[in-house]
Amino acid sequence: MKIRKFHHMKMDYFENRRSCRNFTNTSISDETLYDIVRKAMRAPTCGNMQLYSVIVTKDSENLSALANFHFNQPASTTAPVILTICADFNRFTRWCEINNADAGFDNFHSFITALTDAVIFAQQIVTVAEMEGYGSCYLGTVNYNAKEISEFLQLPDLVVPVAALSIGVAQNEGEKVERLEPEAVLHFEKYRKDGDDKIIELHKIKDEFEPNKAFVKENRKENIAQVISEIRYPRSMNEKVSESFLKLLKEKKFFN
Amino acid sequence: MKIRKFHHMKMDYFENRRSCRNFTNTSISDETLYDIVRKAMRAPTCGNMQLYSVIVTKDSENLSALANFHFNQPASTTAPVILTICADFNRFTRWCEINNADAGFDNFHSFITALTDAVIFAQQIVTVAEMEGYGSCYLGTVNYNAKEISEFLQLPDLVVPVAALSIGVAQNEGEKVERLEPEAVLHFEKYRKDGDDKIIELHKIKDEFEPNKAFVKENRKENIAQVISEIRYPRSMNEKVSESFLKLLKEKKFFN
Numbered sequence: 001m002k003i004r005k006f007h008h009m010k011m012d013y014f015e016n017r018r019s020c021r022n023f024t025n026t027s028i029s030d031e032t033l034y035d036i037v038r039k040a041m042r043a044p045t046c047g048n049m050q051l052y053s054v055i056v057t058k059d060s061e062n063l064s065a066l067a068n069f070h071f072n073q074p075a076s077t078t079a080p081v082i083l084t085i086c087a088d089f090n091r092f093t094r095w096c097e098i099n100n101a102d103a104g105f106d107n108f109h110s111f112i113t114a115l116t117d118a119v120i121f122a123q124q125i126v127t128v129a130e131m132e133g134y135g136s137c138y139l140g141t142v143n144y145n146a147k148e149i150s151e152f153l154q155l156p157d158l159v160v161p162v163a164a165l166s167i168g169v170a171q172n173e174g175e176k177v178e179r180l181e182p183e184a185v186l187h188f189e190k191y192r193k194d195g196d197d198k199i200i201e202l203h204k205i206k207d208e209f210e211p212n213k214a215f216v217k218e219n220r221k222e223n224i225a226q227v228i229s230e231i232r233y234p235r236s237m238n239e240k241v242s243e244s245f246l247k248l249l250k251e252k253k254f255f256n
Numbered sequence: 257m258k259i260r261k262f263h264h265m266k267m268d269y270f271e272n273r274r275s276c277r278n279f280t281n282t283s284i285s286d287e288t289l290y291d292i293v294r295k296a297m298r299a300p301t302c303g304n305m306q307l308y309s310v311i312v313t314k315d316s317e318n319l320s321a322l323a324n325f326h327f328n329q330p331a332s333t334t335a336p337v338i339l340t341i342c343a344d345f346n347r348f349t350r351w352c353e354i355n356n357a358d359a360g361f362d363n364f365h366s367f368i369t370a371l372t373d374a375v376i377f378a379q380q381i382v383t384v385a386e387m388e389g390y391g392s393c394y395l396g397t398v399n400y401n402a403k404e405i406s407e408f409l410q411l412p413d414l415v416v417p418v419a420a421l422s423i424g425v426a427q428n429e430g431e432k433v434e435r436l437e438p439e440a441v442l443h444f445e446k447y448r449k450d451g452d453d454k455i456i457e458l459h460k461i462k463d464e465f466e467p468n469k470a471f472v473k474e475n476r477k478e479n480i481a482q483v484i485s486e487i488r489y490p491r492s493m494n495e496k497v498s499e500s501f502l503k504l505l506k507e508k509k510f511f512n
Contacts, residue, residue, distance in 0.1 A: 014295035014384050030444075037438045039270035044382065046396045047488055048433055048462075055443045062445055091440065091450070095459050098452050099481035104491020109399060109498040115368075116419065119375040126300065127383055128270050140302045143365060154446045163372065177304055182293045184347065187311045188286075189318055190410045194347070196354050203351050206304075225355035232303055235360020242365040 013131055018176050019075070020135025023168035027058060027080040028134070036128050043124035051114035052121045053088040055153045056081060065152060069145040070164065075137040079166030084142070084149060085122040087114035089158040089254075106158065106256035111249060115162050122163040135170030138163060144241055147248045157253045178209040269387055274432050275331070276391025279424035283314060283336040284390070292384050299380035307370035308377045309344040311409045312337060321408060325401040326420065331393040335422030340398070340405065341378040343370035345414040345510075362414065362512035367505060371418050378419040391426030394419060400497055403504045413509045434465040 033056060041050065057066050058081050066084070067076040076082065089105040096103035104110075126136050142149065142164040149161050184202040194202070203225075206212055212224040219227050249255055289312060297306065313322050314337050322340070323332040332338065345361040352359035360366075382392050398405065398420040405417050440458040450458070459481075462468055468480040475483050505511055 012295075014298060014380070017298050019300055034438050034442070037442055039268075041435050041438065041441065042270060042273050043379065044275055044394050046394075047484060048435070049484065050436055050441065053441045053443060053447070055445070055447060057445060059445055088441075091455065091458075094450075094452070095455050096481045096485045098455060099479045101479070101482040101485045102491055103485045104489075104494050105485075107494050107498040108502055109494050112371075112399060112418075112501065113396075115371065116375050119372050120379045123299065123376045123379040124270070124383075127380075138300050138302075140369075143368060153443075156447065156449060159447065162368075179297050179304070180306055182290050182297065185297065185306065185309045185344075186290070186293055187309060187409075189311070189313060189315055191309070191311060191412065191415065193412060194350075196350070199347065199351050199354060202347075223355045223357070225352045226357040228303060228305065229352045229357045229359045229361075233360075235358055238360050238363050238365050242363040245368065246364055 016176070017130060018174040019137040020166075020168075020170040020174050021073075021075040021078075021137050022171035022174075023078045023080060023135065023166065024171050025080060026169040028168060030056075033081070036125055036132070039128045040121055040124035043120050045117050045120065046113050049092050050117065050121075051087060051089055051092060052118035053086045053091070053159065054121075054125075055084045055086070057084065062152075066149070066164075069149050069152070070139045070141045071144075073139065073141070075166045076139055076164075078168075078171070079137075080168040081166070082139070083122075083125065083165040083167060084153060084161050085118050085125075085163040085165065086155060086159050087111060087118045087162045089114050090156050093158055106253045108249075108255060111160070111254040115160075118162050122165060125165060125167075129167055133169075134167055135174065136165050136167045138165055143245050144237075146245055147251075150248065150252070155252075160248060160252050160254070175211070178205045178212075180205065272432065273386060274430040275393040276422075276424075276426040276430050277329075277331040277334075277393050278427035278430075279334045279336060279391065279422070280427050281336060282425040284424060286312075289337070292381055292388070295384045296377055296380035299376050301373050301376065302369050305348050306373065306377075307344055307348060308374035309342045309347070309415065310377075310381075311340045311342070313340065322405070322420075325405050325408070326395045326397045327400075329395065329397065331422045332395055332420075334424075334427070335393075336424045337422070338395070339378075339381065339421040339423060340409060340417050341374050341381075341419040341421065342411060342415050343367060343374045343418045345370050346412050349414055362509045364505075364511060367416070367510040371416075374418050378421060381421060381423075385423055389425075390423055391430065392421050392423045394421055399501050400493075402501055403507075406504065406508070411508075416504060416508050416510070431467075434461045434468075436461065
């Protein structure tokens with residue numbers, strides 16, 4: 001299969017990367033997925049425990065069901081493959097038990113360790129796949145219906161979905177969105193507390209980005225900060241997801 | 257400055273990457289750090305909120321103090337630069353407040369969101385830096401003394417350290433360690449529950465890896481599973497860190 005290389009893939013990849021939210025209907029072979037995963041598995045991992053698993057969804061009925069848990073956002077409905085990456089202490093714990101080793105991983109710290117491992121692995125999949133010419137997009141909604149996704153994918157104890165990736169052949173180049181300048185996130189020796197004027201200056205790029213101006217108008221808000229914090233990620237939703245996700249962690253035995 | 261390219265950097269990078277635990281005393285210029293961070297900031301981020309910050313430690317006294325929080329592991333004591341990457345909802349929240357926007361990010365879900373953003377960003381720093389010829393290593397101990405590190409770096413509310421990276425010019429090629437085969441972590445359509453025989457087979461590579469055999473002997477244990485779960489990551493320590501890390505999250509207002 002021939003992959004079309006877009007502008008941003010030919011230039012310095014890191015400078016120009018962007019997410020892909022529209023895919024062609026070309027699927028990805030299992031062989032290619034194995035190869036991408038094999039390479040991503042060389043990413044750093046805590047104590048070489050590789051505390052992650054990835055569930056590949058390619059079946060069209062399963063894809064529809066999964067997209068539904070992701071609120072049918074375009075990046076989920078057009079993707080030929082969705083990867084659900086899980087923090088997984090199940091396999092390692094079972095291996096310890098078989099070896100008559102005390103496996104004390106049913107706690108919050110171990111969840112954070114596995115989550116970190118899983119996100120490093122997910123990001124390595126993104127980089128490997130994109131540098132080979134595929135497009136990808138995180139489905140940031142994975143926590144919202146984490147319990148439903150867990151049931152659908154038949155996840156056992158000590159396995160929790162923490163990242164979801166749509167992956168496939170990009171339909172178009174995708175939009176390059178605005179980013180803050182390095183100084184906004186870079187601190188030397190101690191955390192620098194910026195004053196309000198500085199905070200405003202650092203975020204001016206967000207206020208002035210044309211698509212953001214359109215969102216402000218469309219949502220009848222005063223500024224893009226209000227659109228993001230009140231419409232896209234409102235307090236009530238964040239608090240509801242906090243509750244359901246903590247409940248899932250307890251059910252999956254990460255709070256014993 | 258000339259960077260020596262080791263074997264694994266010249267061949268396919270992803271296939272051969274390894275962590276670097278010994279650095280030369282060559283430092284990294286602020287200009288180079290800006291450039292690496294700028295590229296890593298193009299990594300995916302939730303809703304383009306960029307919920308991370310990175311504190312650069314280069315000062316030799318600060319490096320010693322920080323290495324101490326990381327139990328003076330070699331990867332921390334020889335590094336010319338340590339990057340502490342934080343889940344950061346402080347800057348974004350302050351920007352919302354200035355814009356008269358309700359910022360409801362003082363909750364567990366928002367912490368998980370920022371943690372995910374921060375780990376994606378950290379891993380992109382690793383890939384960018386290593387592909388440019390530097391060596392790096394995660395200091396997995398960042399959660400153990402997270403409160404002490406937070407105080408030392410003067411982190412404000414809604415900022416919590418979640419990854420630490422040693423970075424510099426590699427002293428030597430570093431060891432290529434064993435990894436599981438893709439089938440250990442790859443599941444198709446549903447999570448596959450492996451039987452004990454399969455679990456043993458998948459992990460045989462760990463039992464047979466020569467350095468692991470040496471660890472077993474050195475620690476007077478029966479197998480490498482016992483070394484990892486009882487000596488390196490014992491239950492009592494995992495539970496202690498769970499408690500202190502949860503306490504820190506509450507102090508930093510991620511559980512309001």
